[in-house]
Structures are given as structure tokens and as C-alpha cells.
Amino acid sequence: MLRKLVCGLEIHTQLKTGQKLFSLSSTEASKPNTNISFFDIGLPGSQPTLNQACLLTALKACVSLNSNINSISTFDRKHYFYPDQPNGYQITQYYRPISSGGFLKLSKRFDEIDEDEKLVRIHHIQIEQDTGKSLYKDLSDKSLVDYNRSNMPLIEVVTEPDLNSVKQVKAFLRKYLQLMKTMDVSTGQLEAGAMRVDVNVSVDDGERVEIKNMTSTSAIVNAIRYEFKRQTKSIDKGNPIKTKETRGWDGNKTFRLRDKESSVDYRYMPDPELPPVVLDVNDIVTRIKKMTITTPEEQLAQLMSPPYNIKLRDARILLNDRKLLGYYYALFSRTSAKNIPSKYPINWCCHEFLRYLAKNNIDFSEDLFPVHQLADLIDCIFREQVTNNNAKILFEHLLANPAENEGPIIDLITKYELGEVDVTNDSELLAQVDSIIDDVLDTYPAIVKELQEGTKPGSINYLLGQCMRTSAGRIKSKVFESRLKEKIHIIK
Secondary structure, rough: OOOEEEEEEEEEOOOOOOEEOOOOOOOOOOOOOOOOOOOOOOOOOOOOOOOOHHHHHHHHHHHOOOEEEEEOOEEEEEEEOEEOOOEEEEEOOOOOOEOOOOEEEEEEHHHHHOEEEEEEOOOOOOOOOOOEEEEEEOOOOOEEHHHOOOOOOEEEEEEOOOOOHHHHHHHHHHHHHHHHHHOOOOOHHHOOOEEEEEEEEOOOOOOEEEEEEEHHHHHHHHHHHHHHHHHHHHHOOOOOOOOOEEEEEEOOOOOEEEEEOOOHHHEEEEEEOOOOOEEHHHHHHHHHHHHHHOHHHHHHHHHHOOOOOOOOHHHHHOOOOOOHHHHHHHHHHHHHHHOOHHHHHHHHHHHHHHHHHHHOOOOOOOOOOHHHHHHHHHHHHHOOOOOOHHHHHHHHHHHHHHHHOOOOOHHHHHHHHOOOOOOOOOOHHHHHHHHHHHHHHHHHHHHHHHHHHHOOOHHHHHHHHHHHOOOOOOOOOHHHHHHHHHHHHHOO
């Protein structure tokens, strides 16, 4: 019997602001317990003061998620005792959150889900403070607490249980992360702790189980898959899920933490030290919409259409890094002005450049390879002044030795003897081509036989690769290909 997966998400997103939610402490990463104020560590007599930048950033998230901003919202205390919670309570918005309702729309075209469209509803969005961070690694009898994270500004986005497949969950998270980055609400670095996700999972009409504090998309996906199988097996054995439960994820399986708490357990109460937030909603929404840029979906549509014609995967890579996107636009502008096809700049920007950076564990910067130099290198490839392989050799050499990346690219190609050789009217070079081909044919007689018999016509590409390797990529592949075919025909 097919079972129905039902998922809802609670996404805790760290806001991208300079100071914390209720103090002037910096949000910058630093040594443990250095970015803290009296209020952050709960010293008696210290009081909270709302940071307006945090409020504005949260409101931008509300507008981008089509959520209805409430004209009056309040802060409440959620009581529980833990070493990383110095006040004994967390300031959140339980009774009157900053906004209610909203939605995020997924589509087959941009999000690769099975359905044409999927509307994921937002229940509410609330502002709250983060806790400190407990550290247990390599400590057997004690734990340490870093309060730098205490009072960091968060929003918690709570969705309705509208997600019915792992593919939808992945698509929603990817789109949400991209939206928060585009709107400059958050860094969007889920693995770096900028977002933590709780997942509510149920099967059919069973009770929901909450899986807490996951910080990577892979963990979320694997936990959902495991929990769905666990609940399905329990139901099939005649034991339906009837109790709300909170579970953790250890990388391989979910495990029981406790029964799900209720509002009574947390003893919610209005915070007596913080006044209500009163907003002119129409004015706020109008102003924020004027501040915002195009949505990720609009940017994807633009990149996937003429004149760029980029594939969805590459367009997503660009949108994940604003600096890389700006670099690509500048590169495209220069290459298109020389009538170079659009496939060249995206291939070098998203594939060759990022491949080198990933291999050498380097973060992207537009200063690593000046955009005008890369545009000139692409122009040399397009004009057949250098082969693609030799261009890669030069590109990687200049990235590794930036001091040498000076002067015209064509001069550097000449300096390192990487330019293509024109053999058309040079009998000596033509003889050299024939010699290379003869050596390759003598080395691989079995492949020659396959080509003669027509059993593996694609094998000619292997021979072609060997010829190009011997010539160090300086002779056009078309020259080798035509001569190879002639030679094989002569042999026949």
C-alpha cells in the first residue's frame, strides 16, 4: 500500500545585520565569548533594546514570502533552562508574530519538481533571539559554552504541512535559501549555521514527529527518508503513530529525544521590558518593494533566455554568488561585443574557473583573473589563435602565478609557445603531422581494425586525442581528424 508523506518545515534563519537583536554587540565571527554584552549573557539589571535594522531585515523576508505583516506584533518569553540560555528564557513572538500567512510557489521549470506548480503555504513568521552554543567535542566530563551566538537575530519561518515528497522539500529549501540571499536577508550558508531546520514528518493521517536542528540539505533529506520508512514500518505492523515526539538525527538514523513540548511546558508570557511593534503596514510594504531587486525566479528566467541562453544548473550557480554573477555579466558584455557565441563565457566562468577554484580550495574573487584578460583569452580561442586545451594550461598557470598575468593575452600565448600552428602551407609541418599519425596508428592497431570494420566508429576520437597530446595541442584537431580518416582509408 502506498503511504503519503506529509512534511512541514520550521526554518530558523540568522539575519544579516551588523548588530544583535537586542544589543549593540557585533554579529561578526570572532573568538569565543568576545562579541557579547551584559544583556547577551543575562547579567542582572540588563535590559533589551530592539535593533531596528533587524526589524527591517525581517520585514523584507515577510514581503518576499508574500506574508501579511501585522500592524501590531509583540515579544514573549519562552522559558526553559539550559546552560547556553543565560536568561532562563528566549525572547520570541508566540502570541502576535511579525506576520501571518504567505506562500512560496514552486514550478517544474525552475525547481525541477514533478508537478507543474506547487504552492507551499507559510503559517507565520516570527522574530526571535538565538541561544549560545554548547561545545562538547573532545571533552568527556564537561562542556563549554560560547555566548557569541547568544542574542543573534533570527526569524523562524513556519510552513504548513504542504510538502509531500523529498524532491519538493529540496526544491523549497533551495528556493528559500536563494530568496533570502537575493533579498540580502541572510547569507544563506546553511552548512555554516546561518540556517537551522526542524522538520515535522507524518505518514497518512498519523501524528507528526519533529526532527530537530539539522544544518545541511543532505541531512534533512536523509532524515526525512529514514523517518518515513520508520513510520511506515510501524503502521504496517499495526502500530500507528499516536504520540507527538521530538527526535534527533545522528547521520544514520533518527533517535528519540523527548515527547513534544506544549505551550504550557514553556510558560509563555509577554515580555514586560519590550513594547509592542506598531507599524504602518501599507507604507512599510511600499517602501520595501521599492528597495527590493528582481526575484531569483525572474533572474533565472532572464539568464535562461536570449541573449544568455544558460542552462538551469549554471544559472543557479551564478545566482548563488553575487560577485560571480557580476563577473559573468561583465565577461558576457565583452565577449558578445566581439560576436562570440554565448556558450563561451558561461563555460569559462562556471566550469573552467570554478573547477580550478574547487580543486585548489580557493574562494571566488573577481581579482583572481581580470575579466578583460579572460575575455581576451576567449577571443583567442574563438579566433583559433590557441586551442582550448592550451588556453586551459595558460589560464591555470596565470591563476597560480598572478604576477605573470600582465600584458596582452596574445603576447603571453606567444611567450609560452602555446599558439596554434598553421600547417596548411607548410610541407615540413604537414610531414610532422603525418609522422605523428603514423606513430599513433602503429601503436593502436586494434583500434584501427575496429574503425576499418566499422564496429566502433567513435574510436577515432581516442586516436585523435593521442595525436593532440603528442603535438601538445598546438595543431588543430580538424587537421589531425581529416588526415586520420585519409590514412585509415589508405590502410583499407
